[in-house]
Amino acid sequence: MFSLLQSEWFKLRKSNVIYILFAGPLIGLLIGLLGNDNVFPDEVNQWGGSLLMMNLTYALLFLPLITGVLAATVCRYEHQAGGWKQLLSLPVTRGKVFITKYLLLIFLVLAIQLLYLGSVFSVGVIHGYTDSFPMDIVWKSILGGWIATFPLVALQLWMSLLFKSFAAPFAVNVIFTLPTILAINSEKFGAYYPWAQPVLMMNVGEDSNNVFFIPWEQLITVVGGSFLLFFIGGYIYFRQKAV
Amino acid sequence: MIGKLIRTDFMKIRRKGIWFLAILGPFGVVALQMVNYGLRKDWFIQQDTFSWFYYVRNVSAFTPFALILGIVILASFMASIENETNAWKQLIALPVSKWSVYLSKYTTIGLLLVFATCLLTVFSLGFGVLLGLGGEIPYLDLIRYCFYPLFAALPILGLQLWIALVFQNQGFPITIGVFGVIMSYMAYFLPDWLIWKWPSLDNQWDEPLLNVCMGLVVGLGIYLFGMLDFIRRDVK
Numbered sequence: 001m002f003s004l005l006q007s008e009w010f011k012l013r014k015s016n017v018i019y020i021l022f023a024g025p026l027i028g029l030l031i032g033l034l035g036n037d038n039v040f041p042d043e044v045n046q047w048g049g050s051l052l053m054m055n056l057t058y059a060l061l062f063l064p065l066i067t068g069v070l071a072a073t074v075c076r077y078e079h080q081a082g083g084w085k086q087l088l089s090l091p092v093t094r095g096k097v098f099i100t101k102y103l104l105l106i107f108l109v110l111a112i113q114l115l116y117l118g119s120v121f122s123v124g125v126i127h128g129y130t131d132s133f134p135m136d137i138v139w140k141s142i143l144g145g146w147i148a149t150f151p152l153v154a155l156q157l158w159m160s161l162l163f164k165s166f167a168a169p170f171a172v173n174v175i176f177t178l179p180t181i182l183a184i185n186s187e188k189f190g191a192y193y194p195w196a197q198p199v200l201m202m203n204v205g206e207d208s209n210n211v212f213f214i215p216w217e218q219l220i221t222v223v224g225g226s227f228l229l230f231f232i233g234g235y236i237y238f239r240q241k242a243v
Numbered sequence: 244m245i246g247k248l249i250r251t252d253f254m255k256i257r258r259k260g261i262w263f264l265a266i267l268g269p270f271g272v273v274a275l276q277m278v279n280y281g282l283r284k285d286w287f288i289q290q291d292t293f294s295w296f297y298y299v300r301n302v303s304a305f306t307p308f309a310l311i312l313g314i315v316i317l318a319s320f321m322a323s324i325e326n327e328t329n330a331w332k333q334l335i336a337l338p339v340s341k342w343s344v345y346l347s348k349y350t351t352i353g354l355l356l357v358f359a360t361c362l363l364t365v366f367s368l369g370f371g372v373l374l375g376l377g378g379e380i381p382y383l384d385l386i387r388y389c390f391y392p393l394f395a396a397l398p399i400l401g402l403q404l405w406i407a408l409v410f411q412n413q414g415f416p417i418t419i420g421v422f423g424v425i426m427s428y429m430a431y432f433l434p435d436w437l438i439w440k441w442p443s444l445d446n447q448w449d450e451p452l453l454n455v456c457m458g459l460v461v462g463l464g465i466y467l468f469g470m471l472d473f474i475r476r477d478v479k
Binding site: 015060168182 | 267275305421
């Protein structure tokens with residue numbers, strides 16, 4: 001298992017994925033610097049206002065969409081010139097290959113989230129915020145947003161294994177991500193829509209008693225449930241896939 | 244020659260779900276309004292905005308995203324047909340010039356987008372009639388707000404097709420495409436000279452036609468630049 005991860009890491013290093021990772025913080029910086037944060041009253045923590053605005057666009061569109069790009073990147077090497085045959089003829093099980101690719105992906109998403117945290121901090125420094133840095137909120141939304149992408153990553157890995165091209169899994173991703181714009185406006189529907197979870201998890205809410213910004217039941221049923229569905233679906237598909 | 248090339252390009256996209264996407268895109272844009280009006284119809288009536296004028300503008304609020312995402316997907320797709328099967332050499336070895344190959348790809352995507360935009364006009368007209376919006380149907384306004392974003396998005400089409408054809412790894416063009424979508428989501432905050440703002444038809448002079456003209460002129464410029472670069476490059 002460890003050597004599989006290592007070999008995935010080697011393949012990834014040569015695929016220029018680093019440029020894709022840096023798109024996240026760049027987007028964050030752009031939103032933070034272009035957007036107008038004077039709309040919030042003075043009593044609100046300055047960081048909170050910036051976070052609210054940055055997280056909305058970042059988690060609504062960017063985070064779900066980029067998971068698809070990453071998933072396709074991770075599978076690109078094998079899709080070219082019979083790479084699956086070579087990889088699977090090694091003494092590894094298909095299940096382990098699938099799990100390794102998945103672990104690598106969630107690690108990459110975590111890296112994006114941490115880089116994004118860096119850009120949140122930079123925006124504050126550039127704006128010259130004097131309020132104290134809200135460590136718990138940042139932590140909650142960065143880690144929460146990360147966990148909320150688990151099911152999305154699983155589905156995108158499945159789609160990337162299914163399709164050879166980048167465009168097809170991306171199209172699937174877009175079809176599910178765009179309705180989020182409407183879903184988050186509806187209390188009833190938004191809570192059950194897996195693609196709306198990143199933005200709900202990252203959105204800085206009022207109630208800070210919970211560990212995350214959404215109730216535990218919602219986290220377990222919606223995020224956990226869709227994760228199991230997509231992960232098992234992809235796992236079964238990959239075990240039966242003809243290479 | 245160019246006609247034949249376009250025909251082969253359309254043949255290559257058969258049964259790949261591209262036509263489905265070209266139908267789904269405009270349907271999705273109108274479907275968002277179905278949800279919007281389905282949930283808030285009373286609110287619109289209360290606000291006195293239950294009319295064709297506001298309906299057309301509500302529809303066109305989502306057109307830029309669908310359009311840009313469609314461009315990103317189609318451009319990457321057109322490039323990956325030859326990338327995946329390493330067919331560039333075979334295609335270029337035919338008695339066709341490189342510029343006509345590029346023009347054919349561009350035209351194919353353009354025709355698909357025109358098809359999608361026509362559907363958008365029909366769908367939004369259909370749903371508007373179904374809603375029973377007040378007043379006379381503003382056909383001209385409807386066509387304008389459906390087609391203007393398309394012309395204003397031509398620079399993005401030129402850019403996406405160029406980078407999709409230049410990069411072997413389609414991750415880059417798609418990441419740049421995602422970037423563009425986010426930019427168009429924040430169009431309101433963007434300066435007027437950024438091409439991702441144009442499909443929103445918003446500018447400081449409040450003149451949508453300006454975005455269309457800019458789109459056509461800059462679109463042609465980016466197209467020529469991309470084509471010349473494509474001709475200059477070696478085929479892998």
